[in-house]
Amino acid sequence: MKLGLLTASLPEESLTDLLRRAETVGFEALEVATWPPGSGAPSHLDVTHLTEGDTEWMRSHFARHDCTLSALAYYDNPLHPDPGERERVRRHLEACIDAAGRLGGAPVGTFIGRDPGKTVAENLAEAEEIFPPLVERAGEQGIRLMVENCPKQDWHPDGHPGNLAYAPELWERLFDLGLYLNYDPSHLLGLGIDPVAALRPYIDRVAHVQAKDAEVFPQRRCRYGYPGPVLDREGAGWWRYRAPGLGEVDWRSLVDALYEGGYDGVVSVELEDPIWTGTVENVQAGLEVAYRTLRPLVVA
Template structure:
């Protein structure tokens, strides 16, 4: 396994400065944003796509620092009911897949998106209650008319370019749990998998270790984010898990993100890493920093300090004792 970082947290740095910084910190892999919610500071897809010379310069910069690219990421909403927003997200996804293929990057990360509740809707509708029954009707319509048709086409597209799709299981989007990921994978094929982030499991009441088992049995984990979450029980009692309090109002939120090790102790993270290996994941653990109590550098450094000692670097080939 390799320790990586989602480089959007260093968007204030130029590419070479960022690469020097993460390499000096002991990072082995980088996940690069190509646009959407995460921006494209370090990877301009329009500049690089179909440009062999630019790509060579780009990859030489990365290679000579001993780094690899774990994934290209274009988090956005390709199912948005407003066509302009959806089309921009769709075009970005397809360009990102093509660029990943040309650079030899095996995974493109994104969100599943979330449609509206009818053809002329203006905003996404995220049904999370089975009753009143209208929500069930919305959900059925979304999956039949929007989600499955779109991702069937994109899974075929990604397979053509030998790229896997890592959907981040994230609240507010149609695929947000192991069950909804497997539902989409069953309908669209094995190009669809998870970019699994424990932080979004914890706030939904899902044990990340159990999520790894569920998805790992299906070989459905394509990428992995390392980010933590803390649940404030007194605020949870008041607001519930679907808390709409702004992220910036941390004192009154039911849950909020922390850097690795500050929501759950090292033993919990060791169990997560071990379970990933147990179920065949031997790829990159990519640090994502969204901690409202720590600077980027402090949160990044502390995440490395927590994860490095528990990473499984050399898996055993044979049980010599049995």
């Protein structure tokens, strides 16, 4: 296994700066944000205009900093209710897949998404039409297309899961489509699911791991229940994301389960900690907290 980081926590930095920062801290891989430039989301690589010079630059600079490209990250809604938006997402996913093929075969991460106006069954039926061509395109280039298990409650008007890959029951349906999992244990704590127990049966379908923690507040849970706030959606819920080591995830048991199950990919820090974000200095400190937590477990 290798220890890496998702570049999205430092959207204003160049990929050159991020490679230097990763090497300075001790990270061995980058999960590179590839949202469309100008979309307002992080973009450290423009996959829609990737030239041969760009691919050669990536190879040489990653090698110079002894760093691996662990994944391309584009997390949007392929089941968006607006047909035009859905088509835009599909086209950009294709561009990410093609770029990953040219860059050596790193997996591509996305969401399954959801149309909140349709039932879960209706959404899954549409996913069965949308994803097989993408999986086939990826497979032709030796790419694994993977989905993250984030619930994305902010995509649903009532705060229900807006991304239908949030629990093992749904993972199994998605694996049948040829998809893999970018596993993030932090999302399971807010659903009452044990992250280690949920992981063990599916390690062979895990293409990548995102390391994010979550801190829970049981007294608030007694007010809202597991779904979280319904009326006061902008207020504090009963859990929040933290840097690895500052929440409830048992990282020792989780990494041990990965090793035992034969996982040999990257554990990539995704920093969304409200304490350790907001400024470059905060992010740097948060990355170092995560590194100190995980480095003794993920053997260099």
